[in-house]
Amino acid sequence: MIKHSLVVxxxxxxxxxxxxxxxxxQIRIVGSSTVFPFSTAxxxxxxKTSDFKTPVVESTGSGGGMKLFCxxxxxxxxxxxxxxxxxxxxxxxxxxxxxITITEVKIGFDGIVLAxxxxxxxxxxxxxxxxxxxxxxxxxxxxxxDNPYKMWSEIDPSLPSKKIEVLGPPPTSGTRDAFVELAMExxxxxxxxxxxxxxxxxxxxxxxxxxxxxxxxxVEAGENDNLIIQKLQAxxxxxxxxxxxxxxxxxxxxxxxKVEGVEPTFENIADGQYGVSRSxxxxxxxxxxxxxxxxxxxxxxxxxxxxxxxxGYLVDKGLIPLPDADRKAMGxxxxxxxxxxx
Numbered sequence: 001m002i003k004h005s006l007v008v009x010x011x012x013x014x015x016x017x018x019x020x021x022x023x024x025x026q027i028r029i030v031g032s033s034t035v036f037p038f039s040t041a042x043x044x045x046x047x048k049t050s051d052f053k054t055p056v057v058e059s060t061g062s063g064g065g066m067k068l069f070c071x072x073x074x075x076x077x078x079x080x081x082x083x084x085x086x087x088x089x090x091x092x093x094x095x096x097x098x099x100i101t102i103t104e105v106k107i108g109f110d111g112i113v114l115a116x117x118x119x120x121x122x123x124x125x126x127x128x129x130x131x132x133x134x135x136x137x138x139x140x141x142x143x144x145x146d147n148p149y150k151m152w153s154e155i156d157p158s159l160p161s162k163k164i165e166v167l168g169p170p171p172t173s174g175t176r177d178a179f180v181e182l183a184m185e186x187x188x189x190x191x192x193x194x195x196x197x198x199x200x201x202x203x204x205x206x207x208x209x210x211x212x213x214x215x216x217x218x219v220e221a222g223e224n225d226n227l228i229i230q231k232l233q234a235x236x237x238x239x240x241x242x243x244x245x246x247x248x249x250x251x252x253x254x255x256x257x258k259v260e261g262v263e264p265t266f267e268n269i270a271d272g273q274y275g276v277s278r279s280x281x282x283x284x285x286x287x288x289x290x291x292x293x294x295x296x297x298x299x300x301x302x303x304x305x306x307x308x309x310x311x312g313y314l315v316d317k318g319l320i321p322l323p324d325a326d327r328k329a330m331g332x333x334x335x336x337x338x339x340x341x342x
Contacts, residue, residue, distance in 0.1 A: 131187025
């Protein structure tokens with residue numbers, strides 16, 4: 001009987017050690033490639049200045065990050081996901097079904113730029129021209145047809161006589177989501193026929209407005225924005241789509257196109273003049289707070305004035321901060337782990 005008890009105790013001890021081994025002592029963060037450099041900077045600072053390990057940050061795209069984040073509770077699932085657009089209702093519902101309580105943290109703003117190599121001329125584009133260049137179907141003579149435009153000059157004689165070639169993010173990217181919503185949809189609305197379609201059939205309008213051409217003019221370049229910048233240097237005639245922070249960090253190599261006559265600058269994005277800009281977020285899994293060490297402290301580091309304000313170190317990385325009052329309110333909500341409701 002004693003022998004049996006010893007065996008049971010030994011097995012229980014093994015089970016406990018296995019549970020301990022499976023628990024993480026390092027925060028795991030996934031999500032947006034745009035938020036990635038900001039999150040990485042905070043993770044590195046956090047690792048240096050706290051008693052916690054440096055969080056692991058992965059660039060999976062906003063959609064990919066949400067899928068991983070909402071897949072469940074437990075140390076095999078991420079604690080935080082970054083997003084370059086707000087969580088969708090369908091994602092919020094998926095998280096809810098998995099028993100996840102979400103805290104939403106809006107960290108600031110970013111512009112989406114169409115940039116090219118400084119070895120070529122800077123472009124000035126309207127949203128209608130962007131739509132004409134990249135939409136799968138466009139109105140021609142009152143009819144919706146497969147995009148016939150091969151050269152920029154075919155869209156407008158004032159544009160270069162060069163092949164349309166744009167490197168951009170895949171469908172899983174929050175940058176892609178925001179780009180089609182802000183630039184493509186904005187361009188589609190300028191056509192009377194599509195504006196009428198929007199009033200009569202929003203779903204059909206969205207399919208046209210968000211449909212990106214698949215004939216080689218738009219090239220999906222993955223979630224690595226640094227790779228797009230390298231390709232722009234190798235091909236000065238191409239344009240690339242990515243967040244302002246990457247333009248800011250590579251201003252010696254590339255330049256942003258004007259959109260509706262407005263330059264993509266820190267000031268123009270901050271005051272809302274630049275029309276292709278969006279909010280940036282990260283989302284915290286409340287059930288992991290206190291289970292994986294350091295989550296609350298990491299959120300406190302991210303929302304510290306020395307991090308995300310006008311004088312914070314993230315501004316050097318290209319983050320455009322929230323206004324003071326909004327930042328104060330968001331910081332209180334984040335540190336109180338306020339649950340998100342939609």
